[in-house]
Amino acid sequence: MSEPRWLPWVRRFVLGFLALFTLVPLYAMVSSSLKPLGDVQGKWEWFPTTLTIQPFFDIWDTIPLAEYFMNSLVISGSAAVLSVLIAIFAAYALSRCRFRGKNFFKMTVLSTQMFPGILFLLPLFLIFVNIGNTTGIVLYGSRLGLIITYLTFSLPFAIWMLAGYIDSIPKELDEAAMVDGTGPIGALIRVVIPAAMPGIVAVGIYSFMTAWGEVLFASVMTDSGTRTLAVGLQEYSTQVQVYWNQVMAASLIVSVPVVAGFLLLQRYLVAGLTAGAVK
Amino acid sequence: MPTTLDDAPAVKAAGAHRPRQTRRRVALPYLLLLPAILLELLVHLIPMLAGLAMSFFKLTQFYIRDFTSAPSAGIDNYKFVLDFDSAAGEALLDSFWISALYTVLSVGFCWLFGTSAAVLMQKNFRGRGVLRTLFLVPYALPMYAAVITWSFMFQRDTGLVNSLLGTDSFWLIGDNSFWSLVIVSVWRNWPFAFLIVMAGLQNIPGELYEAAAIDGASWWRQFQAITQPMLRPVNQVLLLVLFLWTFNDFNTPYVLFGASAPKEASLISIHIYQSSFVTWNFGLGSAMSVLLLVFLLIVSTVYWGLTSRRRNAGV
């Protein structure tokens, strides 16, 4: 493609601006995490005068960070895996089967994206409590309750995206498998799932991140044993002391694995989106 | 999206002459959907209906211990929040406009940044991979970590922003707080637009550009004639999703300002939170949420209808 002469300049300018915009907060986070408390409370310095890695040790003592980390990992991981699993079956049905109520289902699922979280937070909480009272399955204050909540949050988008992705897989492939004697489920497992892998990974990433960052529901539905990072990190600021350097160090620590995983899998994400949601 | 749905009876073709399986065939899609349906019912639909019911009751701290004892309020809650001459109605209307402006600006900039970056990175150049990775970092960052960093930077006396601009403005209170909110929201969400548009661009067949180049079309002409129309379906979905997320956004203002956002940045979600969770008046809060939901439903339906018609007419 031949480019006009002005384009490289526009490219440099726009991408340079966006890179700076992206980088500055990241720099603030990293550099503040390496400053002593007194320095982060004072005037902003672009270059730290004193470097210390002490905040990275202190964060574990100020709050039970490791425990919150585990909670978040278990909750987000389970929510992502289950969400993907359920979405695959639903998406397969939407893409390959003809049945009554299909459009109704799709529209209903999509419309849940419009529900303000505030509207159903308290009712959901009460339903969880009542399920606990009648069946003994503890949903309130347990990880299970949050897993169910979060996996449902990401489910609508996951179903839509995977349905789009499976649409792009030629039907002849699974038909051929079925002619060979496998049932529709066999075809799903042997043919469709392997072919839809990029989409599945993309949906998994999306679900994981949705769960990892949620604050509102976690603040009402967890107790000290099940608190997640998104809520727990707030404990670095108490009324009498805000440990800004520790806040930044902890933010960094909790970000690194997620960001790293995300970036490693970004190829799948783009591929999954390409064939799925954006068609 | 919906146009790709082809109802071709793939399953029927495989098992047409095996009648004993027909019943299962009919049941299959429903079985596959069952887990999703159950969860949607449990977490989204039933609570939503319960929320709708709550909006017709006077659910204050006197009754929260036993919801069944709450007196019916009829449509009083709605009358109250829709009385725009009263303080409460006015406050709701204010926060509605603030949310609307916030959404338009945030979605607009996210889309603009995302599209520009994706289009400008269509061609390969040195460092493209690094840049793409960098751009995705804000989206991958846990929400709390990202927003708290911004609130640190926005402090007046000790913040990076004032140091950078050489000013001593307030960013977390007063008029600027609205802009702070927009900036943080754009910073966090534009990478999502970037990601989606980038994926959309990869779907455009290269031959189209090749053919256009042979015809001698300029870059700008190719952008207008190929890139833009091919991205239209992507944009249709992207803008709707961003609109819904941003309008319902609670986390960004809550982490940036705490439960009491300055009035210039009091989004409707924060306003509803204060009306229900801080003052424990859940009937009123639910009524506001239902109104918000109705508004979003109408906007989405109209938007989808209009854009789909134009899209079909255009093709």
Add this chain to the structure above:
Amino acid sequence: MRIGKIAPALVLALAAAATTACGGDTSSSAPKELVYWASNQGTSLDNDKAVLRPELDKFEKASGIKVKLEVVPWTDLLNRILAATTSGKGPDVLNIGNTWSASLQATGAFLPFDDAALEKVGGKSRFVGPSLAATGASGQPPVGVPLYGQAYGLYYNKKLFAEAGITKPPATWEELVEDGKKLTKPDKGQWGLSLQAGQVTENSHHAAILGAQQGARFFSPEGKPQLASDPSVAAVRQFVDLMQKDKIVNPSNAEYADTAKSLKDLSDGKAAMFMNQASAGSFKNIGMDMADLGVAPIPLPATPPSAGRKVTSFVAGINVSVFKNTKNPGAALDFVKFMVSAPEQALLNKTYGSLPTVQDAYSDAAFQTEDVKVFQSVLANSAEPMPQVPQESQFETLIGTAMKAMFADVAAGKPVDGAKIRDQLNQADQQIAAGG
């Protein structure tokens, strides 16, 4: 594979996956076990655990009752109480901010401390009167007993006072403003007074204190909100004018949303005075030498209005309450009795820098210092509870938020006059009336 087998298998697999993923099962409490939610009183949640754990062990040794402790951050406490109230599933014993008393009383979710219950924890007469008054609406049995007492005082930096040639703390509001002006040197980055002007509840507390001095009653005896009265407008104006007219407060304080910054300003010599609850522990924590700090009651106006009341603080503090749904009311009351016993009161309040709520704990040497005596006398003689009405939390939120916005306006150079204040308070009245 057949669908008929697949579907149930799928459901089973999901259920299994979900249950194995779930670890945080909250086990039902054994007969002799109590769950206790403590509020965050120390420098961190861990600090609280370290302080309380040995005491709870002491209690277990003496009574055989095990106490499971959870320290709940202030940001979560009200929501958690709400969750407990609506679901009936909560702790056995918990701390509440005493200003919430009447609101929580209205829910009916807490064990009323009638005379019999009070007798069980040591009798009514043991408690410091004003603190006990802040445990619920008058005429109804209280929903808790005071645990940690608090009162406002005026901290001042002795060094800065000496430098400015001021020999004693201000005795009237006018003197406070005058001293403040002498101490304000913006070019040196020094200001007369530090305010947490961006903090909603702090603002509402000051509105209540100054309001009482001006003779304001925020609620009528029937419980109707009447915030927009002349005296309350005057009180809010008096407070906002510290920054607007008197200019003894750094405009950047409009952004201060936590105590940390004000404490630091005082210890760095950037501010000479600070009105706060007793906070010796926090000052020590940031390395302030307490010898450099003096404390005095918040001053009254030189010529108080005729309806004005002699109030220099509201009755601040934390109460301990028993959840009505507890399976062990007896054990819960035993635990409350332990927490308000003289030795525990002395030890805990000493550690947290708060004031004992029972008379017999004051004999401890730690409470014989000058500073503590000032706070003690304020609490006993010139403190008034916040309005004990169910809409108290709305009152705090609305008036505090309005004042935060006023400070933001002042800091941005926009004038805040009486008419504007009255308009804001009028709106607050309407909103409270509708909510109640």
